[in-house]
Amino acid sequence: MKLAIIVGSLRAESYNKHLAQAIAGRLDTSDEVAWVSADVPLFDADLEPDDIPASVQRAVDQINWSDAVLFISPEYNRSFSGVIKNLIDWLSRESVGYPLDEKIGAVAGATPSGIGTAVMQSHLRPVLAHIGMDLVPLPELFVSVPSRMSEDGELTDRTAESVDLTISRLRDKIAARK
Numbered sequence: 001m002k003l004a005i006i007v008g009s010l011r012a013e014s015y016n017k018h019l020a021q022a023i024a025g026r027l028d029t030s031d032e033v034a035w036v037s038a039d040v041p042l043f044d045a046d047l048e049p050d051d052i053p054a055s056v057q058r059a060v061d062q063i064n065w066s067d068a069v070l071f072i073s074p075e076y077n078r079s080f081s082g083v084i085k086n087l088i089d090w091l092s093r094e095s096v097g098y099p100l101d102e103k104i105g106a107v108a109g110a111t112p113s114g115i116g117t118a119v120m121q122s123h124l125r126p127v128l129a130h131i132g133m134d135l136v137p138l139p140e141l142f143v144s145v146p147s148r149m150s151e152d153g154e155l156t157d158r159t160a161e162s163v164d165l166t167i168s169r170l171r172d173k174i175a176a177r178k
């Protein structure tokens with residue numbers, strides 16, 4: 001599987017970055033990962049279609065290369081982060097060829113709060129569905145720190161099990177298309 005991973009936190013010691021690394025660490029050695037940076041300029045329709053920023057074009061190319069896209073976002077004020085929303089807005093446009101339309105995907109998030117980004121995910125899923133993504137519905141990867149993942153990214157057995165199930169459901173969706 002070629003998996004593009006997008007993390008919605010720019011923080012160096014981000015729990016969501018640790019979660020992303022832990023998930024990538026559970027892939028097979030034959031799998032490949034593209035780390036898509038969400039650190040791109042603010043969406044500006046005046047830049048379309050001729051002046052798409054290089055970092056946005058790179059994200060588009062990585063997504064076009066991938067079989068599936070994994071979104072991992074913090075929960076900010078009961079929703080997903082602004083950097084994720086900004087990147088989704090770029091990726092939702094005709095000017096870059098609608099790279100997420102019909103793309104297989106999954107959603108995850110980590111937070112120190114007990115709700116494990118459940119509210120964030122209930123906002124993110126409809127947005128991604130709106131732009132045509134084919135998301136794995138279950139399991140829901142709600143990762144509370146430290147009860148479901150340590151501060152430095154070690155998954156509990158239960159979280160690891162959910163991650164493995166998500167990976168296998170992504171593989172099933174990819175296989176069903178071939």
Ligand SMILES: Cc1cc2nc3c(=O)[nH]c(=O)nc-3n(C[C@H](O)[C@H](O)[C@H](O)COP(=O)(O)O)c2cc1C
Pocket residue numbers: 009010011013014015016017074075076077078079110111112113115116117
């Ligand atoms: C602006 C802001 C709003 C936040 N709102 C929420 C929230 O609604 N729910 C929640 O669980 N955590 C919230 N938090 C705490 C984040 O989950 C926490 O800062 C987390 O570490 C961010 O993810 P990161 O470690 O990947 O950067 C908020 C943090 C910030 C900075």
